[in-house]
Amino acid sequence: MSRVFSGIKPSGSVHLGNLLGALRNWVALQDEADTVYCVVDLHALTVPQDPEELRASTLSLAQMLIAVGLDPERCTLFVQSHIHEHSEGAWLMECTAAFGELRRMTQFKDKVEQADFISGGLFTYPALQAADILLYDTDQVPVGEDQRQHIELTRDIAERFNARYGETFVVPEAVVPPAGARVMDLQAPENKMSKSEDSPRGSISLLDEPAAIEKKLKRAVTDSDGEVRWDPAAKPGVSNLLSILGAATGRKPDEAAAGIERYGDLKAATAEAVVELLRPIQARYHELAADPAETARLLAVGADKASEVASATLDRARRNIGLLGR
Ligand code: ATP
Ligand code: LTN
Helix, strand or coil: CCEEEEEECCCCCCEHHHHHHHHHHHHHHCCCCEEEEEECHHHHCCCCCCHHHHHHHHHHHHHHHHHHCCCCCCCEEEEHHHCCHHHHHHHHHHCCCCHHHHHCCHHHHHHHHHCCCCCHHHHHHHHHHHHHHHCCCCCEEECCHHHHHHHHHHHHHHHHHHHHHCCCCCCCEEECCCCCCCCECCCCCCCECCCCCCCHHHCCECCCCHHHHHHHHHCCCCCCCCCCCCCCCCCHHHHHHHHHHHHHHCCCHHHHCCCCCCHHHHHHHHHHHHHHHHHHHHHHHHHHHCCHHHHHHHHHHHHHHHHHHHHHHHHHHHHHHCCCCC
């Protein structure tokens, strides 16, 4: 059975892009593979955090992952910082990645432009991500389009480590869904929908009330030519609405355009589809949020399962690279 691994940061609330680009795929893969999913709290530390908020968002993200359909009995669901092998593995990865490779990462370049404090961790972030993936002998990494470059780097690191020190790591590949891989911001459709707080009106949180969803979609940026047509280059706003509508109703974006002539109708149809998609997720989330102790228990079971695999892989890497055993 192939091994699947993926991670999501506990920063801000989970949005529609996360769901359509990544989480739905995570859920589906539970039936086909040995799946390992991680709340990557260490990755959230690349920017300063409020300690209480970070703790709360880590727990709440785990609850949201279960609400969207991850089943802790069928997958391994855990918190990254519970498994110390991730931090230790990251050092081995940092020493295997080239400075130039890390410098070329577009996510780093974008964040550097926006951030007023640039931590060292922001730069070495993809090395920690490589450790996450390689510790679990991962074959496939389901992610949105924006993560493709990090997975390519992970492959290069694994191949280089194996070439230098002998077969140690499985070389993984990215699995990017055909529809919804890149959901764009509703107000600035040239940017991806994101958790960052600069554009609350451009992003639909999985916990938004129906009225808020309708309002955000009604105000979504379109264009002035008035034709409902799938054409991401010329019509980014309209095409984004069609991708969302398509992904929410199981169709390709151009098929979703059939029978819709006016932008107002497109927005209303998209809002209705999104509200229906989120309704059961929200109900389940609120149930789980009422019992944090149960979530903590589930995460502890996940950490036990994860630890077994991660420690065996890290031992192998330590040995192969020449660290003295004790
Ligand atoms: P941030 O905005 O803080 O960078 P994020 O929204 O990108 O966060 P992550 O935790 O980094 O969220 O990503 C979790 C998963 O969601 C990743 O697999 C990522 O590829 C996917 N993803 C994130 N944004 C989008 C988007 N707009 N469209 C499709 N997939 C997305
Ligand atoms: N970098 C990813 C989150 C992430 C991840 C991972 C994804 C951290 N570790 C391992 C896949 C596999 C992001 O910013 N979305």
